Amino acid sequence: MQFAESYVAEDLVLRTARSLAEEVGIDAVTTGAGAALRLLAAAGNARAVVEIGTGTGVSGVWLLRGMRTDGVLTTIDVEVEHQRIARRIFAEAGFPAGRTRIIAGRALDVLPRLADGAYDLLFVDAEVTGVSACVDAALRLLRPGGVLAVNGALAGGRIGDPAARDPETVTLRETMKALRESEDWVPALLPVGDGLLAAIRC
Numbered sequence: 099m100q101f102a103e104s105y106v107a108e109d110l111v112l113r114t115a116r117s118l119a120e121e122v123g124i125d126a127v128t129t130g131a132g133a134a135l136r137l138l139a140a141a142g143n144a145r146a147v148v149e150i151g152t153g154t155g156v157s158g159v160w161l162l163r164g165m166r167t168d169g170v171l172t173t174i175d176v177e178v179e180h181q182r183i184a185r186r187i188f189a190e191a192g193f194p195a196g197r198t199r200i201i202a203g204r205a206l207d208v209l210p211r212l213a214d215g216a217y218d219l220l221f222v223d224a225e226v227t228g229v230s231a232c233v234d235a236a237l238r239l240l241r242p243g244g245v246l247a248v249n250g251a252l253a254g255g256r257i258g259d260p261a262a263r264d265p266e267t268v269t270l271r272e273t274m275k276a277l278r279e280s281e282d283w284v285p286a287l288l289p290v291g292d293g294l295l296a297a298i299r300c
């Protein structure tokens with residue numbers, strides 16, 4: 099709903115990051131999803147956050163604004179050019195370089211290098227094919243009570259359509275079903291943006 103999406107407004111830095119995302123051809127999180135990420139980070143008093151899919155920094159700024167002021171956002175992306183823009187956006191948003199750890203690489207190559215149980219929140223916003231492996235990694239990386247968030251969980255509205263059998267939708271559907279049935283997670287699907295799956299690690 100448009101009102102919910104724009105209930106919390108974006109400032110100039112976020113609008114700039116968003117227009118740069120359009121220029122490089124990627125979808126940033128919507129304003130509503132960004133506000134929900136900030137809320138999740140603030141609710142968990144998050145100090146250590148992992149983001150998969152830096153993009154131009156829209157979601158990163160929202161997360162940093164919800165985290166503790168001494169918190170560090172570890173953000174991963176395969177595209178160095180996207181991260182170059184995000185680095186500039188984080189600085190423009192007033193975050194010193196020490197608040198971010200920007201790692202270039204494929205998520206599934208980088209995640210094994212991160213410490214077990216050391217993170218308060220893990221946000222996934224990259225290619226859908228890797229989402230199941232990212233959820234597996236989240237179980238290892240998050241502390242008990244930590245939060246997993248996955249963007250795009252409604253798959254453009256296809257998730258609830260049984261006739262939609264394209265590989266991305268099927269992968270998302272199976273991953274979400276496994277999460278719902280697992281005793282390791284307490285999940286909820288938030289209808290902001292293209293769907294934000296949020297789950298607490300038990």
Ligand SMILES: C[S@@+](CC[C@H](N)C(=O)[O-])C[C@H]1O[C@@H](n2cnc3c(N)ncnc32)[C@H](O)[C@@H]1O
Pocket residue numbers: 119124125126127150151152153154155156157158174175176177180203204205206223224225228
């Ligand atoms: C939808 S954009 C992220 C947008 C960003 N979260 C935001 O809201 O500003 C997806 C990003 O994931 C990156 N990406 C795609 N596959 C990846 C992978 N396997 N590992 C890491 N990053 C990946 C892309 O380069 C792109 O920058």
